[in-house]
Amino acid sequence: MLKNYFKLAWRNLWKNKVFSIINVFGLAVGIAFTMLIGAYIWGQVQVNHQLKNFRNQYILTSKWKDAGQGNEIASAGQMPQALHDNYPDLVANYYHFDGVTTNVSKGDKHFRESLQLGDSTFFNMYGFKLLYSDATTALNDPFAVVLTQKMALKYFGKLNVVGQTINFESFGGEKHDFTISGVLGDMPKNSVTNLDQNNNSDFFFTAAAARFFKRNLEGWTNFSTVGYVELKDGVTAKDLEQPLRDLLKRNAPADISKSLTNIAVPLKDYYLDGWGGAAKRMCYTLGYIALFILLMAIINFVNICIGRSSGRMKEMGIRKVLGGLRGQLIRQFLTESVLMVLIATVIALVFYTLCRPYFSNVLGGQINGLFAFPWYFMAIPVLFAVLVGIVAGIYPALVLSALKSIDSLKGKLASAKESVLFRKTLVGFQFGTAAIVFIGALIVSQQINLFFNGRLGYSKDYVVYAQLPRDWSVKGVQKMESVREQLAQMPQVNSVSLSWDIPNGQNGGNYAVYKQGGNPAQSVTATGLMVDNQYAATYNIPMRAGTFFKPVFIAADTTQVVINESQSKMMGYKTPGDAIGQKIMQQGSNIPLTICGVTADFHFGSMHDLMPPITFMNVNYTTYYRYFSVKLKPGDIQQSLTALQKKWSELLPGAPFEYSFVDDALKKLYQSEIQLKQAAYIATILAIIIVLLGVLGLISLSIQKRTKEIGIRKVLGSSVTGIISLFMQEFLGVIVIACLVACPLAYWMMSTWLSDYAYRVTIGLNPFMAAIVGLTLVTALLISIQTIKAALDSPVKSLRSE
Known part of the structure; x- marks a missing residue:
């Protein structure tokens, strides 16, 4: 029986190719976008979770009485080791480093690179693997260096470079060759080697190398280092509060101990919560956008399914007369709906694979391939297809299967008005969502233009900067x-x-x-x-x-x-x-x-x-x-x-001229906002596509059902313009109502977003007018193109349609 359901479902889809393509494509676009955003968010949530014993790893942050007194991410150089030595029952391990940049040379290759001067506990504490050499001895020599495989290829053109030398410049202008003692494999994104997302460390030295580089990693007044600790099982950040206070009080100068509070923050949460929670805000914002786009796609799918179902009343009547049971009819409708969602999901997976590199570039974060997720993620698309298929098919299945055979054969549907109202409500939701996304994208764009073209108080034009030896x-x-x-x-x-x-x-x-x-x-x-x-x-x-x-x-x-x-x-x-x-x-x-x-x-x-x-x-x-x-x-x-x-x-011979424009520095400063702007533009385009696909499907259905009416109106003297306006009225009122609801919502949402900025644009009428007029004109154009053909057809042909 199930095989028969699928066979009939496929035949019905193939018979109505245009509606099936519109329906499937719109849903596939929504699913693909949601999957891409979901994969990005999953990747952001997983940052630091690949580290060894990640649940026990903490970063020591600083909270100053006056926020301007010091850096939040820096702690006293002596603090991590002091915690480990004085509280061995709480702290299992520690690591602290000084992150700097310097000139690196090999032959005729000269570049400025980021490096870390830190403890030899680096490999054991976080579980970073070396492709070559032994992690337990790689950082024993003060003139040894471990580099990433990317740097090995950059300077030597091969991976196995252990034993080779590479030259580094100190902060006193001196140069010295360091022996490569290890090559790091690819590391997952983390807040140890990549604490600042714009500055990834690629060279790692022992703390003893600090003397050559003229840097200091120790002391209770040195707040240029970043400190981490690994707590023992069962120990929490709360258990460290008193030890941190006691160590500061005993060792730091009085003015520091009075104005500073050290806080141990779980490394598993730090990426999302650190730096003002920018990553978390980005995830929430993108998540909401993806949810709205998916809802639009689902509503579009449900709407067309309901619209198409009323044209199958006679089919239901005949099947009932021939002995079909209501349960069989319900299962038939649900099978067709689930099959369409499954097809859309398969197409969405193709879109996901094709668009993944582009979205990774736009969002500034690597999005995993389909097979990089845990195995149980494979069940999500199947469950999604079944759920959406049931939601889309349940209304027409229950309504049409409940009709009496005689009413079905006559094409009577008592709830026709309610069905139209329901579908118009769904269309209104789509237009409202599209308007909100469109308005939001325009206001985000205005705010970002303020960052670059507003009253900065200085001139950035024609200014380039470069780091010096x-x-x-x-x-x-x-x-x-x-x-x-x-x-x-x-x-x-x-x-x-x-x-x-x-x-x-x-x-x-x-x-x-x-x-x-x-x-x-x-x-x-x-x-x-x-x-x-x-x-x-x-x-x-x-x-x-x-x-x-x-x-x-x-x-x-x-x-x-x-x-x-x-x-x-x-x-x-x-x-x-x-x-x-x-x-x-x-x-x-x-x-x-x-x-x-x-x-x-x-x-x-x-x-x-x-x-x-x-x-x-x-x-x-x-x-x-x-x-x-x-x-x-x-x-x-x-x-x-x-x-x-x-x-x-x-x-400056031997010093690389690696310049950037000040515009580039501003792009790094407002990186999350620029990513949000690009994502908002993509979402706007997708929202408009989904809305127009929905309108296209519903207008086509409406024309198909009203073919004889169009012929009668033409016989009675109606003009082409009059017939076009007949269909316009069906949607333009919905657009107006949807936009009236969307505008205050968009204003509230964007006012809330802008409140995070001390300097922000004033929300004017332009974004709202542009969104409303733009959506109305595009929709009107699409309706006109669809209806003009029906209006120009011969009335004789229209009157024979039924």
Whole structure:
């Protein structure tokens, strides 16, 4: 009997090819999109879960009394080992590292790479596997290095490079060959080697190598390291709270222990919850979008199934007269519906495979292939097909199978009006959802345009930046200043600045400052930027008063600082001019600093936050630097970059010229928003496609059922325009009602999303008008194309249709 059901179902689908294709394709698109988003979310949730003993792994984060005092992800260098040594009944293992970048060379290959200086517990604690060599001894030598297989191929063109040497540059400008002691295999995405999603470490050293690199991993005042601990079975983060407090109180300076609280955060949750929960918000947002798209596809499928079913009443009557039972008819309808969903699901799996690389690129995260999921995931598509098939087929199955044979043969359906109302409600839901997604995409786009084209407070146009070889000494800064002057004399260059910071939100630290003679308890926590006297000119930051340091640096100017307008106000100066010449103190220092200039406010970091107070320190005084920022003159940019690279190679031989535009730094800063924008555009296109497929199917059904009516209207004098408007009325009213409901919902949803930003666009009428008018015009065009053929057909042909 089941075989017969499937045979009849297939024949019926084949008989109505157009409706079947429309129905199956629309559902397949919705299923494929949902599967891709679901796979992405699954991958995000699984980050850190592949680590050894991941349930016992924790990262030590820092919560400061004043959020600007320190970095959340850094903990005291001595803390992880102290926990392990003093509380062996709680802590099974520890790892901490200092993540830096430096110049790496092999022959004529020179690149700037990310590396970790950390404990030798790295392999044992997380279970990372070496393709070559022994993990227990790979990090015993201070001049040994373990690299990833990607780096082995990059520098040597092969994987087995154990015993080869590769050259690294220290932060003092020295160079030394390190022996490769191991090659790491592919590692799953994790928050140890890839703590910052924009910076993946590829070289790993023992802590003893820190001496060569001029770095320090220890101490209770050193907050430039990231600390991890592995707890023993049964131990929780709560059990570490008191030990963390006790160790800080006993060992750290009083001002640190009073203002700092260390918190052990489970590594299995850190990726989603860390960095302000950006990954979790992204997952929720994409999940909701996928759910709405899937609901639209299912509703579209159900709607067409219901619409088609009323045309099969005579078939049901004949089958009943010939002895068909109601249960058999119900099973027949459900079989047809499930078969269609199964076909759609198979097509969706094909779409998934074809679109997976594109979606991985758009969302910035690897989406697994179909066979990379646990085996039990294979049951999900089958269960989904059965469930949706039953939902889609149950209404027509119950209604049509309950009709009396005589009513079925006469084509009478008592609940026709209710059926039409139900279907129009479903269509309205589709239009409303499409409108919400469309409006949301437009507002997200407006907000992202604000990030790049809004009032940043500085000029990013024609500015490129590149990292420099480190020599953090007076001599090293003087050398870089000399190089800077020579680059600035190039005809293609407007200005060049030497600094630690570029406007990407990642600064060298925060300073608590107060007026000389004032109360230190009333200090202002300012973002500290280490720059030279060309920084304001290169980034075109306006001055409100004074000068941006002096044209030529002399030792007597070491204590001069520049502040921004926000800091000037927060420190109590009525005007920027009042701040000039005033002396301020930095907590922890007895040296007074003199304000020589006040800049206008500008967005150094994300627009999530208000513009912070900023203190500019002279790089000649601090001697810490990372970047050259080069403002090119307008013209042939590629030619200017080629000339700049040639000059760079002459002045800094062996230092790679790996440049980026400031736009690229902003893209990294707003990476999740850009990904959301791209996903929203894709969702909008899919939503419109699904809506139009639904309209196409329903209009085709309506024309098919009303063929004789069209012929009668033409005989009685109705025009082509009149017949088209007849079908227009059927949907345009639904569109208007759907949009009236969707607009307030979209406004509320987008207002909630924008509330996360201190600086945001104002929601105007344009996105709403564009969405409503756009959907209406496209729908009207589709209806016109469908109905014009029926309206132009001969009335004689129409009257003979039944």
